[in-house]
Each structure stands twice: as C-alpha cells, then as structure tokens.
Amino acid sequence: MANMVRRHTTSARLWRAGLYTLLIVAALVYLLPLVVMLLTSLKPLDDIRAGGLLSLPSTISFEAWSKAWGAACTGMRCNGMSGYFLNSIAIVVPAVAISSFVGALNGYVLTKWRFRGANLCFALLLFGCFVPFQVVLMPMARTLGWLGLASSTSGLVLVHVVYGIAFTTLFFRNYYVSIPDEMIAAAKLDGAGFWRIFWRILLPVSGPIITVTVIWQFTQIWNDFLFGVSFAGFDSQPVTVALNNMVNTSTGVKEYNVDMAAAMIAALPTLVVYVLAGKYFVRGLTAGSVKG
C-alpha cells in the first residue's frame, strides 16, 4: 500500500476523517462493556449504588478482586473462585493435551497412511464439528455413568476430548495434507517407521497448527459452561459454573463489584493465551493455503 500513488484532495481527507471517526466510535462501543466491568470491579459498593455505570471510582480498591478470588460465596460455600479456577485448569490442561495429540495423530494417519475409507472416516469426523452440545448431553451422561466417570474431573476431560477430536482432527488433517508425501516416502526409505516419522519429521514442522489447535481447544474448554454444569461433580465444577452460581446467589446483598471481578478472573486465561499466541493463531489459520 505504501507505494500506491494517491492524490490528497480535500474531499479525500474529509472522507478519511469520517472513516476514522466511525471506526474509533465503533471501537469504543465495543470496549465499553469491558471498561464498565473494570471500573465497577474497582469501586466500593457505595459508589456503585450512588453513581452511574461510567463514573470513576472515588477510591480504587482491589477488595472486590480478593473477595472474588478467595471469599465470595458460590452457593453454600464461601471460598471464592480460586478452587474452581484450579478445577478448570485440571480439566483444561489434560483435555487440550489429549485432544490435540489425538487430532495430530488422526491427521497424520488420514493424510500419510491412507487406508480404504479414509475419506469417509474424515467426513464422519467432520460431521462431529456440527453436532450441537445439547444433543449429546443425555447419551454422554449415560456413557459417563457406565464408565464410572460421572461427576468427576476425568469424566469432564473425556467429554471435552471426545467433543474436541472432531475439530483438532480437522485442523491437523488440513495442515498435513499440504506436507508433501515425498517427505514421508523419503523417511520410510531412510528406515523410519510410523512413530518415528510422526515424532521426528512431522511434529517438528507442526508448530503453527499446534498453536491454533491449543488456542482453539483451550478457549472452547475453558469457556464451556454446559458440559461443566451437566457433568461436573460438587468438587470438580469449572470456573464458569462457579461464576454463574456466585452471580445468581439470591441471598444477601448483591455485590456487583465482586461479580465483575469474578467474571474477569474467569475470562482472563483465554485472554492471556490469545494475547501471547494470537499472532501465531492467525498465521497458523492461513498456513498451507499459500505455497511457501
């Protein structure tokens, strides 16, 4: 764009100024809820009752944050979000790791060790991406019961792995399809077997798609509420469920500042992951589409 010839006429400048104004306003509107949340979480309760949504706090206090983290009541217990936060981590980490690994393996087999019916297999897996959460609730509950995993962290991990494999397989399959088969043939001739090719040849070049998959799966599983509320036990509820319980508690005074702080705590990890790896996310999504 820099080397484009453009004449700077007055009407062009006006047009441009209007365009930027519109964009800035749109950005502000988009940011507003976050601003309100942040401001509210930093205000004492009196400020919230007295002033408008957008008024600045009279004193900045992190009390709401510490209460949300350690002392707020969710249902019967008043230990804050911290325990549930750890529950979420205990669910997300193995679920992301397992579903990504299985997805990579599926993608590898579907592209480099093609078998009769591989395409049909892939089509059915793809179908899994379009199955709504609600549809699998009942059968999944029965299955977890049979497996003896009902109301447990491992049960939730299993649910997320099963549901995630469709997506992770899609990602890895489409990435590996662009890796030349000759490279695999060369490795076979060099004497490498199935696993050796996977570990030594394919995984080292999978960086971009691993990033995409991990971000995608992390966001999906961390933000999940429905599976969490349906299948989690009392001790294994994820942070999303805890947030809901806290905000919907009908006893006592409504502490908006604590609610806002808790909501932000619950949303923070996905934000952090996206900020740290978002660049690779976009890069990975387009990887393979252009021959490099």
Next chain:
Amino acid sequence: MSALNVRHVNKTFGSTQVLKDISLAIDSGEFLILVGPSGCGKSTLMNTIAGLEPVTSGEIRIGDEDVTWHTPSERDIAMVFQSYALYPSMNVRQNISFGLEMRKMPKAQREEAVSRVAELLQITPLLDRKPSQLSGGQRQRVAMGRALAREPQIYLFDEPLSNLDAKLRVEMRTEIKKLHQRLGTTIVYVTHDQIEAMTLADRIAVMRDGEILQLGTPHEVYNDPVDMFVAGFMGSPSMNFLPVTLVSQASGYALQVHDEKQGGTALTLPWPVERDTQELSSRVGDRLILGLRPEHFLEDDAIQETSGEGTRLEVTATVVEPTGADTLLQAWLGGNEITARLGPKSRVVAGDRVALRADLSRAVLFDEKTQRRLA
C-alpha cells in the same frame, strides 16, 4: 549378476492397468533411465521398485533377494525425489545422517559418512544450514548426499533435475554423470526429458501406457527406434515423418513422398540398396511413413564439400531459428512441414528457396497403421 531384476510386474489402480507385464534387469554399476511422457507409468514403476507401492503381480529382486514384499527400509535402496523431500526441521547434517541413525550406525561413523559425502558434493560449508536457507541447486545436492551417505545397492532418481532452472540442470546433469563414473553406482533414473536420458544413460527404457516399448543403449534407441513413438519421442527437434508410397524401380525401391496439400507426389526419393530388406518386397504400393531426423537433411553447399551423396530436394523456408551452435530450419517439402538442422554458417532467411540433400542411409521406415518399424 544383475543388481536389480524386475519380472513380469503388473500394477493396477482400480480398473486401470498402469504397469503391463514389465520386465527388466540392471547390471551392477549400470545407469538405467526410464523415460516417457507423463502418465506412462515410469514413476509408478520406480515406486514399486522402492517399495512405496505394492505390485499387483510379479516379482522384484535386488541382488539375490526377492524383495517384492519387503518394506522400503528393508530394501537396500536410496531415492532422490523431484521435490528433494528434505526434512525442513533438520539442518543439512541431520538430513544426511538421519537414514544412518535409523540404521543404528554409531555416531562417529555417521559423522565420518557425512563429511565424506559433504566433501564429495562440495556442501561442507552448508552442513549447519536448514533446507529453507538453501538454493534449489544446493537442496538438490543435499538430497543426493542423503542418498549417497547410505551407500545402498541401488539408487533411484525420480526426475531429480526437473525443478532446477535450465543452466543449473545441465550442470547437475554433468555432475551426476561424473559421480556415477567415479563411484560406479547402480542407478535407476526417471525422467521425461529425452536429452537427460540420452546424455546420462547406459541404457534407456522408453515407456508408454505402462509398457516398455524399447530397452537399449542411447545409440540404439536413437538410431534404431522400434516404432514411431520411440522415434518421435527421442531427439529434439523430433524426427520428421513423411507419408510415402513404396514403389519398385529398375534401380531398386523408391519412396514417393505425398503432397499432403495438393495431392499427388511431391518428389521421389531412392531407397538405398544396402537397406533393402525381405519385408519391403511385400509392401510395394503400400502407404508407409518415412522417418528422417532433422540432421539427416544437409544444406546443398554443405554437402558438396564432403561428398555428392544424398538426394537433392528443394524446399521453401518458413521459419529459421539460429541457436548459435546450429540453425534450425522449418520448411515446406511438398505439403509437409519438415525441420532440418543446418550448420551455424547457414545464411538462410524465411521465404528462401533452399536446396537440401536428404541422407536416406540413416532414414527409417514405419508401417502407417501399426506404427512399427519396417526398415
């Protein structure tokens, strides 16, 4: 003893037969080239030799061993691919030693092999680079190095020079030939480039539609093609094919060249007496195809310097292409367009009437219908 023996190999994909009863044997140290147009099955044949694709029936032997159902790694072969197929995450050193590592060669020996090969291919300064930091020619060398390090019984080259630019391709071609002469390796080499085939091969197998049409030395394939396809495929510019009728004259046989535009006979060429065969007598009066290579035409003045042999004919030049080393002339002979290779000194321009002589002593005759060689 043959290093590689392919016996009655068939290969079908669904209902299409890609390889039809292929048999060939290669001696140790021989350079065999499989050449043919795309889709002729040459790459499939190579993949079956490599073990990357199973045969439908037939047998493949390497040395004394039947390897038909061995995996690629169990066959003592190495392969160089068209896309080089280097491992992008490994540097050159690791790329070359990967195969040795897989075969559990001790580290010290591996390093020795890498430096030997790197020196041979002059890639020592590149050993710590990644493939993405190399030029096409350098990648090609690394791919060859990977094969050479293993010292296998047989090397397979699958169109290794196709991705290089023209100048580099010629350089690498010479280098491959030098390497072969120096190391005495057994090589099977697939290409669609007939010049590569002619310049590199000890023997050439010309393939079409899953069959080997002719297997012979470059000289045999070029000068004694078995049919019109081989004759037309080998040589650039390709052989001229003229429709003729065989007639019997007092002095022997002669060929009446048809005028494809106006009908009738454009000219009559005497068939050299020493090239008479038994079969020709039964074909008098038949339509045949006369094959003359571009270099079988000589400019009339040029030929007078050496001898008065050949049949004189006059043509009208349509396109003149000086290449520097020689001049290619396209011209109308009767109603047929022919290509002649003239000397670099030729001053012919388009539109000229040019006097040529045709050297029929090296001409070939084909049956018009079966396209098989007659004489």
